Amino acid sequence: DxxxxxxxxxxxxxxxxxxxxxxxxxxxxxxxxxxxQTMMRGLELLIYFNNNVPIDDSGMPEDRFSAxxxxxxxxxxxxxxxxxxxxAVYFCASSLDGGAPYNEQFFGPGTRLTVL
Amino acid sequence: xxxxxxxxxxxxxSEGALVLLRCNYSSSVPPYLFWYVQYPNQGLQLLLxxxxxxxxxxxxxxxxxxxxxxETSFHLTKPSAHMSDAAEYFCAVSADTGGFKTIFGAGTRLxxxx
Numbered sequence: 001d002x003x004x005x006x007x008x009x010x011x012x013x014x015x016x017x018x019x020x021x022x023x024x025x026x027x028x029x030x031x032x033x034x035x036x037q038t039m040m041r042g043l044e045l046l047i048y049f050n051n052n053v054p055i056d057d058s059g060m061p062e063d064r065f066s067a068x069x070x071x072x073x074x075x076x077x078x079x080x081x082x083x084x085x086x087x088a089v090y091f092c093a094s095s096l097d098g099g100a101p102y103n104e105q106f107f108g109p110g111t112r113l114t115v116l
Numbered sequence: 117x118x119x120x121x122x123x124x125x126x127x128x129x130s131e132g133a134l135v136l137l138r139c140n141y142s143s144s145v146p147p148y149l150f151w152y153v154q155y156p157n158q159g160l161q162l163l164l165x166x167x168x169x170x171x172x173x174x175x176x177x178x179x180x181x182x183x184x185x186x187e188t189s190f191h192l193t194k195p196s197a198h199m200s201d202a203a204e205y206f207c208a209v210s211a212d213t214g215g216f217k218t219i220f221g222a223g224t225r226l227x228x229x230x
Binding site: 004042043045048056091093102104105106107108109110 | 148150152157158159160161162165167206210217218220221222223
């Protein structure tokens, strides 16, 4: 398996622009997670899906952030409008087997977002 | 609710020396505990996990961790550090509370000196 795939790997944009980050989870995995990593706040869970349905979005910082999972093999995280404080590395991760809390998460390589 | 605290944001060891990265957890129910490693410009990958089967857990690359309930700890060790171990290490906790949320620690960056 190719693992979790994220695109783009790097994104540089200007404040106010819309940014869309993409993720393809490992085939067969039924959980998908979006994280944000910064030096100041560490690794933060933004939202997670189970079988394409958002389960917990309490980590989404504000209404400028939205996430969708239209099918089992694709998810997007959108920021509109973007702000400099959104600059971070965004990770997508997936996990198998119906909610078992002991199952590991498989992380993608991340998208490094820079908002100027 | 669960939480995890990693003691020391940076740890520096000499090549061949013992590696000890500290993690303490808090959980109101029996926890599941993980150590993940992140190499530069990569995502996190699992080193090892504790799922109540055995208190001493062995992982990849010679790492191991011991679950100590009385101390609420899950420290990561490796007898002899290698240059390739330089990375950031994350302790994480999860639990069967009806949801599925893994809480990650702040991370410890390991430096290995030649």
